[in-house]
Amino acid sequence: QVHLVQSGAEVKKPGASVKVSCKASGYTFDDFYIHWVRQAPGQGLEWMAWINPNSGGTTYAPRFQGRVSMTRDTSISTAYMELTRVTSDDTAIYYCARDQGYRSPSGLVGLDVWGQGTMVTVSS
């Protein structure tokens, strides 16, 4: 069974950084890109970035460029998303999701496995 299990809820003060983990199991971690998508309370879905677990290469949405960093530790099949200088607008559920495309973020085959989500609350 393929699973993505994320770290627990976080509460941060404005200006702080937050780091969320996403541990993969049931498949070869290196073979499928990991994406991060967030959802503000009562709102829609927003794509943030992807990481190639094999090379560590990343692509970020321009609006997060300079504030977000995606990394991975292949030895423990875990991807990380770090967001810096958070504000109340960053309060959201953060999801990691697997790209169904083998070794390519083709986009044509969608995000087939999702983590359970991590609630990040930014409040003073």
Add this chain to the structure above:
Amino acid sequence: DIQMTQSPSSLSASVGDRVTITCRASQSISDYLNWYQQKPGKAPKLLIYATSSLQSGVPSRFSGSGSGTEFTLTISTLQPEDFAAYYCQQSYTTPWTFGHGTKVEIK
């Protein structure tokens, strides 16, 4: 960024109804269009990829069509478990973008 416009934003329907949701892209995205279902408190679930390909395990009452800028998701016979929010998403170019969602409610 490519804007994705879904309509309607919400709809009320009865079990057994045929439901159609429309998604329009601000520019051509070929067939790089995916559909997701999301139930309250849960992560999204992939239903349709590449405009019309049914994800493994998804019931055949779900179907997708379209190309270029106009796409539709159809539920042929609405079932009780289909009451949820539905999102289209373009993956033609980064940043990938989602529609604002369509909430399907019980009439």
